[in-house]
Amino acid sequence: MTIEVRGLMRRYGGVAALDGVALAVGQGEFVALLGPSGSGKTTLLRSLAGLEFPDAGEVLIDGRDMAQVPARERGIGFVFQNYALFRHMTVFENIAFGLRIRPRRQRPGRAEIARRVEELLALVRLPGLEARYPEQLSGGQRQRVALARALAIEPRVLLLDEPFGALDAKVRKELRLWLRGLHDRLGLTSLFVTHDQDEALELADRVAVMRDGRVVQFDTPEVLLARPADAGVAGFLGDAAPVACEVRGGQAHFAALPPVAAEGVRDGRAVAFLRPVDLLAEPGAGAARVAAARQDGRGVRLTVELGGMLLEALPAQGWVPQRGEACCVRVLGARVFPA
Known part of the structure; x- marks a missing residue:
């Protein structure tokens, strides 16, 4: 799926969290939103997901304006930094959640849900852990469960908000390389928020560098390092x-x-x-x-x-x-x- 953002505006009181953001993401791209805290990265991601509604502008997914479409109708998978798993539910129940809350006419049967969960556990390399609870898992395992839950609804677009921020350096490295391989195998269109430039430059096809609610440069890692758009980008990277x-x-x-x-x-x-x-x-x-x-x-x-x-x-x-x-x-x- 393609994503296009045109003139997106979002204000909180007198502060512009998004200030006329424009961005176009191609089918199958893996894009990083990179910038310091307060640059608008997470607000932009949440606006794409339907968790925030912009004050002005357009969010187009495959050419359809989604700016006022509720999150559940966008077909988007969202992975939060803090996993946001239901602590009282098993791994199986967490992954199945998005399928079970579908309208009755769209809801798969019990056997199909079980098959889908088993398939996803194998995909995220956690077979046999369906009966465990989140507190019985490591941080890396919890993040994989959160990813499996996002993938359960077969999303057209995958959004990840600082997905590795709570993990130690070794697990971060392993998990982010695994995630890039998974993205390529599934053919998703993915966007992830990070403030870690090594992470962005290593994983992404293109990186949108954000500052003060705007995208100041959107290029491949090679172009960003060789030809930064301004002194701010040059000082931020590398x-x-x-x-x-x-x-x-x-x-x-x-x-x-x-x-x-x-x-x-x-x-x-x-x-x-x-x-x-x-x-x-x-x-x-x-x-x-x-x-x-x-x-x-x-x-x-x-x-x-x-x-x-x-x-x-x-x-x-x-x-x-x-x-x-x-x-x-x-x-x-x-x-x-x-x-």
Whole structure:
């Protein structure tokens, strides 16, 4: 199913939670809504689900205006951050709930409901747990039950609000990769809210970056990182450090770093956003010094001190940096915006 939002407005008192949001999601896309707290992500998701009604604008699903259609008639599956499972119901009863509350003429029979629940438990890799209660499950298992319940009604669209926020890092990683695979197998159109940029950039086909109730850029992860729409997006993504500079003749000049290309930016004061992959530290008698070097799953994470700044950089291949060691820093690229 396709989704299109046109000019969506939602105000709470004098505050605009949504301020003319426009967004178009294609059939089968997996889209992330990414932004800081208060940017409008959850309000937009709840407006799509029918849990909020906008003050103005259109919500179109497969071309049909849904802005005033009740949630139960939209054919949308919704997964909440806190699972929202019924604690007094078993896993079976939680998953079957959406089927049992259908109007009588649309309600499946008892045997069909049992077959559907069994099928969904296998799909979310929880076979044999139908008799347990939510408090007898781990956080990851509860989230899978919540997902199975959302899928039970065979939704056209799947919406997820911070679905991994309550899980530890290892379970988050495993569950989000599993969810992406499930999305691809089922051919759903999915949107999920997150404030975790790694999560959004790793999972989504496209990411809508939101700020102050607006979508400021909607692109693939590759485009967002390479060509951010403005300084706000550049600073929000990629662990970028803002460094003051001056543009002269298509180059950004720094106080303590070599110049770098700044094509298309007018001459004058500017700010360059430098990610760790934009800086290469090499051993030598340079002005920089190694402030910290640590190993993680992606290799050596290096922090250098230069001109009163602390910058993350990549170490030269084969070099084992030591704390306090002098080094040189080269700039491989930057995203530069007028100050």
